[in-house]
Amino acid sequence: MSGTEGYxxxxxxxxxxxxxxxxxxxxxxxxxxxxxxxxxxxxLPYGWGTGGIQVTASVLGxxxxxxxIDQGADDTTNAVSxxxxxxxxxxxxxxxxxxxxxxxxxxxxxxxxxxTGDQILVYQVPIPEPLRWLEPREAETRALHALxxxxxxxxxxxxxxxxxxxxxxxxxxxxxxxDRYMMSPSPIPKFxxxxxxxxxxxxxxxxxREKRIYAxxxxxxxxxxDFEDHPFDIDHPGTPCALCGDTESFLDEIVTDDKxxxxxVCSDTDHCAERQAEAGHDA
Amino acid sequence: MTRDDALLSxxxxxxxxxxxxxxxxxxxxxxxxxxxxxxGESGSGKTTLLKLLGGQLAPDAGTIHYRMAGGDMVDLNxxxxxxxxxxxxxxxxxxxxxxxxxxRLAVTAGGxxxxxxxxxxxxxxxxxxxxxxxxxxxxxxxxxxxxDRPTTFSGGMQQRLQIARNLVSGPRLVLMDEPTGGLDVSVxxxxxxxxRGLVADLGLTVVIVTHxxxxxxxxxxxxxxxxxxxxxxxxxxxxxxxxxxxxxxxxLVSSVLAA
Numbered sequence: 001m002s003g004t005e006g007y008x009x010x011x012x013x014x015x016x017x018x019x020x021x022x023x024x025x026x027x028x029x030x031x032x033x034x035x036x037x038x039x040x041x042x043x044l045p046y047g048w049g050t051g052g053i054q055v056t057a058s059v060l061g062x063x064x065x066x067x068x069i070d071q072g073a074d075d076t077t078n079a080v081s082x083x084x085x086x087x088x089x090x091x092x093x094x095x096x097x098x099x100x101x102x103x104x105x106x107x108x109x110x111x112x113x114x115x116t117g118d119q120i121l122v123y124q125v126p127i128p129e130p131l132r133w134l135e136p137r138e139a140e141t142r143a144l145h146a147l148x149x150x151x152x153x154x155x156x157x158x159x160x161x162x163x164x165x166x167x168x169x170x171x172x173x174x175x176x177x178x179d180r181y182m183m184s185p186s187p188i189p190k191f192x193x194x195x196x197x198x199x200x201x202x203x204x205x206x207x208x209r210e211k212r213i214y215a216x217x218x219x220x221x222x223x224x225x226d227f228e229d230h231p232f233d234i235d236h237p238g239t240p241c242a243l244c245g246d247t248e249s250f251l252d253e254i255v256t257d258d259k260x261x262x263x264x265v266c267s268d269t270d271h272c273a274e275r276q277a278e279a280g281h282d283a
Numbered sequence: 284m285t286r287d288d289a290l291l292s293x294x295x296x297x298x299x300x301x302x303x304x305x306x307x308x309x310x311x312x313x314x315x316x317x318x319x320x321x322x323g324e325s326g327s328g329k330t331t332l333l334k335l336l337g338g339q340l341a342p343d344a345g346t347i348h349y350r351m352a353g354g355d356m357v358d359l360n361x362x363x364x365x366x367x368x369x370x371x372x373x374x375x376x377x378x379x380x381x382x383x384x385x386x387r388l389a390v391t392a393g394g395x396x397x398x399x400x401x402x403x404x405x406x407x408x409x410x411x412x413x414x415x416x417x418x419x420x421x422x423x424x425x426x427x428x429x430x431d432r433p434t435t436f437s438g439g440m441q442q443r444l445q446i447a448r449n450l451v452s453g454p455r456l457v458l459m460d461e462p463t464g465g466l467d468v469s470v471x472x473x474x475x476x477x478x479r480g481l482v483a484d485l486g487l488t489v490v491i492v493t494h495x496x497x498x499x500x501x502x503x504x505x506x507x508x509x510x511x512x513x514x515x516x517x518x519x520x521x522x523x524x525x526x527x528x529x530x531x532x533x534x535l536v537s538s539v540l541a542a
Contacts, residue, residue, distance in 0.1 A: 147365045151402025155394050158401065161408055162393050162430050227408040
């Protein structure tokens with residue numbers, strides 16, 4: 001590695017990684033609980049994944065294969081920069097294939113390809129506190145978590161139904177982890193919420209600016225909040241992906257011209273490319 | 284009714300704000316279905332006493348024993364935070380003088396009424412909404428306003444909404460701090476009428492703080508007169524108001540302007 005002399009493996013020094021690993025262990029032991037940690041300054045701005053990158057640096061080993069996704073895509077600025085960052089500072093192999101990766105750092109999506117028990121999914125989290133917009137005082141939100149006093153979020157969902165006829169929240173949809181803590185799943189679309197539950201992979205969440213780490217251990221029940229008579233439901237535009245024809249995946253709407261032209265394509269670029277390659281192979 | 288049936292038993296309650304103000308040596312008992320009025324001038328410790336009863340302030344000395352729905356007597360200040368909060372949204376209710384302190388202004392009227400139910404575990408939208416509509420009707424707010432925010436309500440409506448929001452969980456002890464303060468007389472009269480009806484219908488036990496002796500006479504069965512943080516006189520409402528013993532109470536009663 002040229003230009004990285006004097007840097008430790010995966011950028012962070014070993015003491016920092018130990019500190020972060022201790023926070024991760026605690027987070028795994030108490031699913032959904034936000035563990036404070038001494039977040040470091042990273043060579044990228046807050047909001048670009050400083051929490052996720054610190055968690056990734058702490059769990060990464062020399063023989064890991066890293067994949068980084070940003071809104072489902074492997075080729076956007078955030079994904080490319082973080083992937084290159086670890087390729088340089090840790091010299092690990094990188095990939096865009098979900099099935100080949102052992103550590104996947106993600107911003108705002110869960111891959112369409114089902115994860116396995118050999119994988120770790122690291123989420124970048126901007127605001128870890130699900131109650132933040134309902135209760136501004138940090139001391140009070142901690143008390144509410146400690147007491148399991150989550151009525152205020154239910155009021156928020158009630159308001160959606162009363163005003164819009166249904167729960168309108170479509171991303172960062174609050175969940176309850178292991179029948180105890182309410183947790184923000186980070187701004188993933190609510191389409192991805194069902195994938196969090198009983199997932200074989202370890203899911204870690206890092207919030208750098210807010211200095212919190214939380215986790216969903218493998219095979220943990222995760223329930224999206226709802227009402228008995230307004231159950232949790234996912235949205236789908238109802239059209240197949242224009243490129244690979246998938247009717248099940250989460251779609252991005254792409255505006256193609258200024259005359260109202262648009263197309264729906266898979267948000268998960270790896271998933272879409274793989275399906276297109278398969279289709280081409282068959283033909 | 285024996286003396287041991289008391290719903291609330293307060294003994295030697297004291298709180299000093301550090302400047303000699305607060306409350307001192309307050310002891311009283313309250314039986315189910317009773318309405319206790321606390322009167323006195325501004326700064327006499329009325330609201331402080333009410334906040335002590337509601338658990339919003341911790342006393343320096345003294346005890347507040349409350350009989351739970353199950354019959355157990357508990358000291359409100361010995362309860363864990365979790366149990367105190369639970370009690371505060373099920374069995375106790377606190378009606379603030381300014382409805383804006385007791386309401387969520389960014390949340391619709393229906394959400395405001397439903398909050399206590401949801402905090403206590405209700406997860407059926409239809410039933411929560413039905414309860415909200417029922418309570419809006421009981422406090423004389425049109426059903427059509429259920430999805431409006433309290434900021435669009437008049438002062439009297441806000442106060443009635445706050446009362447609905449508190450009573451929806453079927454509390455046993457209601458603490459009211461000047462519920463009619465800041466309302467004009469016709470609205471006051473209507474609110475008093477409503478309160479009197481609710482108290483009678485639901486058999487509520489109420490502690491009501493007021494400086495308005497007319498309100499006290501209409502609602503309260505018993506009165507406590509406070510001055511300088513102490514209870515200087517207490518007794519049946521008519522007795523205290525018609526035949527005051529203490530010089531201060533005599534002054535208070537004679538200060539009321541006859542309309």
